[in-house]
Amino acid sequence: MSKNNKMWLSSPHMGGDELSYVNEAFDTNWIAPLGPNVNMFEKEISSFIGNGINVVALNSGTSAIHLGLKMLGVEKNDIVLCQSFTFSASANPIHYLGAIPVFIDSEKETWNIDPELAEQAIVEYIEKGQKPKAIIAVCLYGMPYNSEKLNSISEKYDIPILEDSAEALGSSYKGNMCGSFGDIGVLSFNGNKIITTSGGGALLTKSKSVSDKVLYMATQAKDEEVHYQHSEIGYNYRMSNVLAGIGIGQMNVIEDRVESRRRNYDFYKKSLSHLKDITFLDEPKDYYSNRWLTCILTNSFKKREEIREALLIENIESRPLWKPMHLQPVFSESDSYTNGVSDDLFDKGLCLPSGSNLSKTDLQRVINCIIKICK
Numbered sequence: 001m002s003k004n005n006k007m008w009l010s011s012p013h014m015g016g017d018e019l020s021y022v023n024e025a026f027d028t029n030w031i032a033p034l035g036p037n038v039n040m041f042e043k044e045i046s047s048f049i050g051n052g053i054n055v056v057a058l059n060s061g062t063s064a065i066h067l068g069l070k071m072l073g074v075e076k077n078d079i080v081l082c083q084s085f086t087f088s089a090s091a092n093p094i095h096y097l098g099a100i101p102v103f104i105d106s107e108k109e110t111w112n113i114d115p116e117l118a119e120q121a122i123v124e125y126i127e128k129g130q131k132p133k134a135i136i137a138v139c140l141y142g143m144p145y146n147s148e149k150l151n152s153i154s155e156k157y158d159i160p161i162l163e164d165s166a167e168a169l170g171s172s173y174k175g176n177m178c179g180s181f182g183d184i185g186v187l188s189f190n191g192n193k194i195i196t197t198s199g200g201g202a203l204l205t206k207s208k209s210v211s212d213k214v215l216y217m218a219t220q221a222k223d224e225e226v227h228y229q230h231s232e233i234g235y236n237y238r239m240s241n242v243l244a245g246i247g248i249g250q251m252n253v254i255e256d257r258v259e260s261r262r263r264n265y266d267f268y269k270k271s272l273s274h275l276k277d278i279t280f281l282d283e284p285k286d287y288y289s290n291r292w293l294t295c296i297l298t299n300s301f302k303k304r305e306e307i308r309e310a311l312l313i314e315n316i317e318s319r320p321l322w323k324p325m326h327l328q329p330v331f332s333e334s335d336s337y338t339n340g341v342s343d344d345l346f347d348k349g350l351c352l353p354s355g356s357n358l359s360k361t362d363l364q365r366v367i368n369c370i371i372k373i374c375k
């Protein structure tokens with residue numbers, strides 16, 4: 001192992017103001033899963049996303065997906081179309097509800113759900129008498145999904161979209177922020193995300209009645225009675241007021257964080273694209289990615305592994321791109337519509353260290369190592 005310090009893929013990066021909001025929670029004894037920090041954090045996200053979005057802060061992105069699917073009416077034995085190329089948390093909540101995932105492969109332009117394959121699945125499932133109940137589209141690595149095409153398919157067949165923008169806070173399409181494209185949007189503030197509350201998430205919706213219902217469901221579905229009365233099964237999914245304090249501090253620096261991650265991408269691209277073995281995912285016209293993680297595509301699995309192992313020896317963390325859900329042992333019984341795109345990305349792709357706290361010297365260390373392997 002090299003004596004160099006460990007370089008992480010995406011580590012938390014505090015802005016400096018976080019502790020003052022956390023201290024305030026302590027000083028005022030708001031140590032609860034509600035309180036002024038939670039309210040303020042929600043307001044800040046809402047004004048950042050715009051489009052009149054209502055925000056409910058939750059304890060994870062996964063719980064936001066779970067409640068989101070519930071709000072879209074997903075129940076036992078319903079079919080839910082889900083982008084295959086993603087992290088398992090996009091798909092697991094389908095099973096929490098007893099519903100059935102059908103995985104859809106990606107398009108080459110965005111690496112996100114292929115609208116044409118999605119439409120093919122919709123048509124075939126409707127013919128079988130099993131109209132899908134919802135579509136989960138992901139803005140993976142910060143790249144918006146093809147909302148123009150997919151949203152028109154969603155309207156045509158009257159099937160709502162849950163937009164998993166866990167990785168895409170600060171990304172946009174034609175100036176509209178990720179999180180606002182689907183009928184329901186989801187963000188994650190897990191430790192590795194562009195901003196973090198250590199653990200946390202949010203559900204986004206344009207409908208005030210939906211956000212009111214989510215708030216009720218996330219706080220144990222308590223009826224409006226003086227005693228504890230429940231007419232529905234609830235969840236304990238609300239965000240802590242202490243952690244929301246970290247979130248407010250992080251929202252003070254969100255623009256800087258997006259800029260830094262995009263700068264990382266540009267620097268990697270400028271320094272590595274002369275290598276014939278390495279390519280990058282460009283932004284299609286009108287797409288703006290927060291470049292949460294910079295990903296490279298090599299020309300073979302072997303080359304990908306050579307680079308990953310060389311980086312590891314230098315004490316640098318890198319990671320293969322997400323293993324698609326249709327290749328996961330846990331989903332081996334699930335139906336899927338594939339076109340080879342995500343198989344190929346999984347074989348040849350690698351995520352490089354992308355934290356907003358990395359220096360140019362850090363990035364250069366990664367670049368030198370890759371150049372050595374590829375030349």
Ligand SMILES: Cc1ncc(COP(=O)(O)O)c(C=O)c1O
Nearest residue numbers: 060061062087089090166188190
């Ligand atoms: C695409 C995607 N969806 C969902 C999640 C789940 O978010 P959380 O970890 O906050 O539950 C994550 C990240 O962890 C993710 O990357």
